[in-house]
Amino acid sequence: MFEMKPFNQRTPDSQYQNTLKLILQKGVRQSTTTQNKGCTKMLCPPHLEFDLRNGVPLITDRKIGFWRKALAEIFAMINGARTIEDFKRFGCDWWSQWGTKEACDTVGLTEGDLGPGTYGVGFHNFPTPGLTEGFNQFEALVRGLREKPFLRTHEVTPWVPYYASEYGNRKVFVAPCHGWIHCDVTDGILNLVMRQRSADFPVGVPANMVQYSALLLAIAQVTGLEPGRFFHTFVDAHIYDEQLPCVEMMLNREPRRFPTLRITDPSIDDIFAFRPEHFELTDYDPHPAILGIPVAF
Secondary structure, eight states, rough: OOOOOOOOOOOOOOHHHHHHHHHHHHEEEEOOOOSSSOOEEESOOOOOEEGGGGGOOOSOOOOOOTHHHHHHHHHHTTOOOOOOHHHHTTTTTTGGSSHHHHHTTTTTTTBBBBOSSSSHHHHSSSSEETTEEEEOHHHHHHHHHHHHOOSSOOEEEOOOOOHHHTTTTOOOOSOOSEEEEEEETTTTEEEEEEEEEEEEEEEEEEHHHHHHHHHHHHHHHTTTEEEEEEEEEEEEEEEGGGGHHHHHHTTTTTOOOOOOOEOOTTTTOOOGGGOOGEEEEEEEOOOOOOOOOOOOO
């Protein structure tokens, strides 16, 4: 049975901090961005690899008090969330800033509708000829892991090309940045690789780290597999200019041991039944929060 190591036996993890340093040291300056904010970016930095026995990768360089909202977001997405209200029902309220009338008007959507190119549609209702409700990728993923765990085709994509591309019929204000998933089963151990095409390292990545680790724990439970490692890979990793003071603060702090995240209801066997309240976080000992880190719109 899977258990995380006792807290005092875990090794402090500096991978996140090391990548922040690498982006600043070896990244290139980009002055023109979609958000009209300059940044330092690095293409394909080394991936992050987390053995969940060493704790769940919730960064300790600053306190992440919103971890439940990050879990709410990913479980809303796999359940097909498309609107601001859909996310709010799961306990995630930060999509409101991208579902305003002004934002939706730019891509021909009604206020509060994130569109057919958003994560929830791709994950749960992928547009597919002959399927009125679309193709449910996570239903297929779980079935495949249960029936044929040895396959190399346990893949999920959030990207609906026709609705996400600038040169298709774009119907999404924020095109999916993360969520390209590959699951591997070796000797009964489930590993999850998540590719992220666009990674705001100071703000977005910490949320993504913990939410996909929680997703790994959830998939492992419903498939009867043992959770193993979470691999986080990046294409465009960036730090916006206005985030630099906050990044410098984090770089001056010593990484600490990762906390424990566990599922409180071992009877859940439906991946779509998970909610953030089914997870309990303990042993979290981060440095103080850094409030007001700018988010690039």
